[in-house]
Amino acid sequence: MPTGTALLTDRYELTMVAAALADGTADRDCVFEVFARRLPHGRRYGVVAGTGRLLELLPAFRFGDEELATLREQGLTDARLLDWLADFRFSGDVDGYAEGELFFPGSPVLTVRAPFVEGVLLETLVLSVLNHDSAIASAAARMVGAACERPCIEMGSRRTHEQAAVAAARAAYLVGFTASSNLEAGRRYGVPTTGTSAHAFTLLHDDEAAAFRAQVDTLGVGTTLLVDTYDVVQGIRTAVEVAGPELGAIRLDSGDLPTLATAARRQLDDLGATKTRIIVTSDLDEYAIAGLMAAPVDGYGVGTSLVTGSGAPTAGMVYKLVERDGVPVAKRSEGKNSTGGRKTAVRRHDADGTATAEVVSSGRVEPRDGDRRLLVELVRGGEVVTPSSPADALEAAAAHHRRAREALPQEAWALSRGEPALETVTA
Amino acid sequence: MPTGTALLTDRYELTMVAAALADGTADRDCVFEVFARRLPHGRRYGVVAGTGRLLELLPAFRFGDEELATLREQGLTDARLLDWLADFRFSGDVDGYAEGELFFPGSPVLTVRAPFVEGVLLETLVLSVLNHDSAIASAAARMVGAACERPCIEMGSRRTHEQAAVAAARAAYLVGFTASSNLEAGRRYGVPTTGTSAHAFTLLHDDEAAAFRAQVDTLGVGTTLLVDTYDVVQGIRTAVEVAGPELGAIRLDSGDLPTLATAARRQLDDLGATKTRIIVTSDLDEYAIAGLMAAPVDGYGVGTSLVTGSGAPTAGMVYKLVERDGVPVAKRSEGKNSTGGRKTAVRRHDADGTATAEVVSSGRVEPRDGDRRLLVELVRGGEVVTPSSPADALEAAAAHHRRAREALPQEAWALSRGEPALETVTA
Structure with a gap:
C-alpha cells in the first residue's frame, strides 16, 4: 500500500471516457471543482484533509496489464478505451486549499483542469479521499477545541x-x-x-x-x-x-x-x-x-x-464540471444547482486579523488588506509541485491548520448547531 | 493489497504481549469472544459480514523486517517482544457465525481460542473488519428489504x-x-x-x-x-x-x-x-x-x-476475554458488563421453520427440533478450514444470508425502531 489506485474508481468514469474518445469531445479543456454545498449538522466550519494522501495516490493511478485485463473481464472491451488507458498518465493541473485549511459552503477546495477524459477519471478517487479524511478532521477539530x-x-x-x-x-x-x-x-x-x-x-x-x-x-x-x-x-x-x-x-x-x-x-x-x-x-x-x-x-x-465523524461520516463534497473550453457550465434542473465557472477564493480578515468572510468568485477578486488567497498550486502538468515525504506533508498541514483556526472568530468554537462561522460571499 | 496487515493494530496489543511474555502468562489458554451488546437505533437484526475478508488478511499478519524496524523506531524495543513477533504466526482456532448470518445482542459472532499473546494480537484487525463490514451489510439488508x-x-x-x-x-x-x-x-x-x-x-x-x-x-x-x-x-x-x-x-x-x-x-x-x-x-x-x-x-x-451504514457507521462489536485456562472471566465494574465463559449458540425455529429465538449459552445447549447451530469452524491450528477464492467465499456468504433471512419472522422487516426480531435467550 499504496499499490495501484486506478481501479478505486466508479465504472461510469470509464464509460464516459470511452464515449468521449469516440465522439471527439475527449480533449475539450475542462475545469472540475470540488466543493461542499453545506456543512453537516449546523457545524460552524469544516477542515480540508486528505490532500496529501491524494498526492501520494495520484502517481499510482495507472492502468497496467492487470488493470486492463480486469476491465476486459468486466466487459469494458472497447479497444480505443483500453489503448488510451494503457498510455494514461494525468497531465493536468490541480489547485486546492492547502491541507488543514478551513472550508465553508461553496469553498472551491480543489480544482482540476485537464482534458475531459483525464479530469473525469480522477473523480471517484479524489472524492473518496477528501470526503473521508475531511469528515474525520472536521469532527476531530471540534474535539480538540472542546478539550x-x-x-x-x-x-x-x-x-x-x-x-x-x-x-x-x-x-x-x-x-x-x-x-x-x-x-x-x-x-x-x-x-x-x-x-x-x-x-x-x-x-x-x-x-x-x-x-x-x-x-x-x-x-x-x-x-x-x-x-x-x-x-x-x-x-x-x-x-x-x-x-x-x-x-x-x-x-x-x-x-x-x-x-x-x-x-x-x-x-x-x-x-x-x-x-x-x-x-x-x-x-x-x-x-x-x-x-x-x-x-x-x-x-x-x-x-x-472520531472515526465515524461524530454524526457526519462523510463530508458531502462533490466534483462538478464547471467550465468547458472556457465557457461556464452547470446543471440547471431542480435541486442540486451549481454555479458554473472556475472559482477563485480569498479569506477576508479585519484589522485585528480575525476572519470575516469567505469570498468566492468566478471572476477576479479585487484584493484588499487582510485578504489571504486560499488556492495553492498542487499539481502542474501532472507533476506534484512540492513533493515531500508523507510525514513532512502531514506536519506542514498541521501547522497550516493551526494558523488558519487561530484567525477564526470566537463563535466558530461553539459546539451547538448554528450557521457557518464565516459567510460565503460571492464576489 | 492485501500486503502486510500486522501493523493495522493498536499499540497496546503489543505492549500487553511484551508484559505477558515477561511475566509468564503469555501462554495461558484464552478464549476471546466478539459480540455486540446491542443493535443500533432500534434495528431488528444485524448481518455478520467481513469474515471472508478477515480470513484473507490473516495469513499476512506477520512481523517481517520492515514491521520490526518500524516498531523499534516507535520505541517498542523490548528484545523478547521483537524476537517473539519475528516468529509469530497465529496457531489458534477461530469459530464464528457463517458470513451473512444474522446476529442479535450478545450473539457470539466470533470466538478465538489461542494462547493469550496470539489471541490478543488479533483484536484490532478482527474488530476493524467485522465492525465496518457488518455495519454496511446491516444497513444494506434493510434497503434490499425495502426495495x-x-x-x-x-x-x-x-x-x-x-x-x-x-x-x-x-x-x-x-x-x-x-x-x-x-x-x-x-x-x-x-x-x-x-x-x-x-x-x-x-x-x-x-x-x-x-x-x-x-x-x-x-x-x-x-x-x-x-x-x-x-x-x-x-x-x-x-x-x-x-x-x-x-x-x-x-x-x-x-x-x-x-x-x-x-x-x-x-x-x-x-x-x-x-x-x-x-x-x-x-x-x-x-x-x-x-x-x-x-x-x-x-x-x-x-x-x-449505504457506505455510512445509514446512521450506524460501525457495528459496535467488542472483543472480550471470556475464558482463561478454562475459567470464565469478565469485567465487573459498573457499566459495560460482559458474561464470562465460552459461548455456544443456536437459532431456534418453530414447526413452520420461522426463527423464534437466539439461544446463547456458556454450557451445552440441549438440541431441539428446528435448532440450527450457528458457530462453524473457520480456523484450526492457524489454518483456514475451508479455503476458497474471495469471489467464491462471497457467493457462499450471499447464499447463506438468503437462507438465514428467509427464516426471520415478519416483524424483522419493519423499518421503524423497535426490539430485535429475535430475543437472545441465555440457556
Whole structure:
C-alpha cells in the first residue's frame, strides 16, 4: 500500500471516457471543482484533509496489464478505451486549499483542469479521499477545541475499516490530536503512537495486582494503569501500591466519568500520587469532552465518534464540471444547482486579523488588506509541485491548520448547531 | 493489497504481549469472544459480514523486517517482544457465525481460542473488519428489504475511504445488492459492476442530444441515459428521439422522485418506450426506497447512506476475554458488563421453520427440533478450514444470508425502531 489506485474508481468514469474518445469531445479543456454545498449538522466550519494522501495516490493511478485485463473481464472491451488507458498518465493541473485549511459552503477546495477524459477519471478517487479524511478532521477539530489544551489521543481503529483507520489517525493528528493507537499511522505518517493495556490483560492474571506488576515491570512506572476492571477505588489503591506515587497515569474506561475522575483525583492525592494523571476513555465525543471540562482530567482517548465523524461520516463534497473550453457550465434542473465557472477564493480578515468572510468568485477578486488567497498550486502538468515525504506533508498541514483556526472568530468554537462561522460571499 | 496487515493494530496489543511474555502468562489458554451488546437505533437484526475478508488478511499478519524496524523506531524495543513477533504466526482456532448470518445482542459472532499473546494480537484487525463490514451489510439488508424485488445498485465509493469503498461494495452484494459501481470490487470479489454517465458528460457536450448520441453510439441503446441535467421532460423526449423506444433505461438523480418517476413513466409509455426502465438515485436510504414503493421505479442506486451504514457507521462489536485456562472471566465494574465463559449458540425455529429465538449459552445447549447451530469452524491450528477464492467465499456468504433471512419472522422487516426480531435467550 499504496499499490495501484486506478481501479478505486466508479465504472461510469470509464464509460464516459470511452464515449468521449469516440465522439471527439475527449480533449475539450475542462475545469472540475470540488466543493461542499453545506456543512453537516449546523457545524460552524469544516477542515480540508486528505490532500496529501491524494498526492501520494495520484502517481499510482495507472492502468497496467492487470488493470486492463480486469476491465476486459468486466466487459469494458472497447479497444480505443483500453489503448488510451494503457498510455494514461494525468497531465493536468490541480489547485486546492492547502491541507488543514478551513472550508465553508461553496469553498472551491480543489480544482482540476485537464482534458475531459483525464479530469473525469480522477473523480471517484479524489472524492473518496477528501470526503473521508475531511469528515474525520472536521469532527476531530471540534474535539480538540472542546478539550482546550488537554491532550486528545486517537484510538478508534477498531471501529472503522482497517485502512480507513490509518487515514483517520492521520486526519486526527492533522488537527491537533497528540497521538494515535494505530501503529501503521506511525509507520506511514510519523504519527506518535501510544498504548498500554486493556481489561483483557487484567483478566488474564490471577489478580489485579499481578497484572499491574507485570505492566510496570515491562513498561515502567510512567505507564498508564487501567483501574476499572473490578472496583475503581480498590484498583487505584492497588495501582499506587504496585507502582508507587510516581505512577504515570490511571485510565478510567466506564461509569460516570466526571464523578469518577473527581473521586480518583482526591484518592490519588491522598495516596501521595499527586502527579499521576487521569486519562478517560469510553465513547467520548466533543460534547462529552466539553462536559468533562470542570473534572480533573488530564487527557482524553477518543474512538468511535472520531472515526465515524461524530454524526457526519462523510463530508458531502462533490466534483462538478464547471467550465468547458472556457465557457461556464452547470446543471440547471431542480435541486442540486451549481454555479458554473472556475472559482477563485480569498479569506477576508479585519484589522485585528480575525476572519470575516469567505469570498468566492468566478471572476477576479479585487484584493484588499487582510485578504489571504486560499488556492495553492498542487499539481502542474501532472507533476506534484512540492513533493515531500508523507510525514513532512502531514506536519506542514498541521501547522497550516493551526494558523488558519487561530484567525477564526470566537463563535466558530461553539459546539451547538448554528450557521457557518464565516459567510460565503460571492464576489 | 492485501500486503502486510500486522501493523493495522493498536499499540497496546503489543505492549500487553511484551508484559505477558515477561511475566509468564503469555501462554495461558484464552478464549476471546466478539459480540455486540446491542443493535443500533432500534434495528431488528444485524448481518455478520467481513469474515471472508478477515480470513484473507490473516495469513499476512506477520512481523517481517520492515514491521520490526518500524516498531523499534516507535520505541517498542523490548528484545523478547521483537524476537517473539519475528516468529509469530497465529496457531489458534477461530469459530464464528457463517458470513451473512444474522446476529442479535450478545450473539457470539466470533470466538478465538489461542494462547493469550496470539489471541490478543488479533483484536484490532478482527474488530476493524467485522465492525465496518457488518455495519454496511446491516444497513444494506434493510434497503434490499425495502426495495422488495427491485434491484439495488451500490454507488457510494466517493463517500467513503477508497479502500473501505471496496469492502462496502462487497458487503452490499452479500446481502442482495445486484451490482456496484466500484471496479476494484469487481476485480477482487467478482461483484458485477455497472455504470453509464454523469451530468458532466452532458455538460461536456454542446447540447443534450449530442451527449446522448455519443453515449448510445458507444454503449448501445440498452444504456441508461441521465435525463435531468436541464429539463426532465425535454430530456426524456430527447433520449427517446436519440435512442429510439428500445432505450434501456433513464436515470433521475434530483427532484421529487415519486412525482418525477410517475410523470416519466407516462411520458415514456406515450413515446412508445414502454420497456424503458426508470432508475432513481439521489441520497436514497431505506426510508426513501420504501417511500418509492408505489412509484413506477425499476431500480435504485444507493450511495452515501449505504457506505455510512445509514446512521450506524460501525457495528459496535467488542472483543472480550471470556475464558482463561478454562475459567470464565469478565469485567465487573459498573457499566459495560460482559458474561464470562465460552459461548455456544443456536437459532431456534418453530414447526413452520420461522426463527423464534437466539439461544446463547456458556454450557451445552440441549438440541431441539428446528435448532440450527450457528458457530462453524473457520480456523484450526492457524489454518483456514475451508479455503476458497474471495469471489467464491462471497457467493457462499450471499447464499447463506438468503437462507438465514428467509427464516426471520415478519416483524424483522419493519423499518421503524423497535426490539430485535429475535430475543437472545441465555440457556
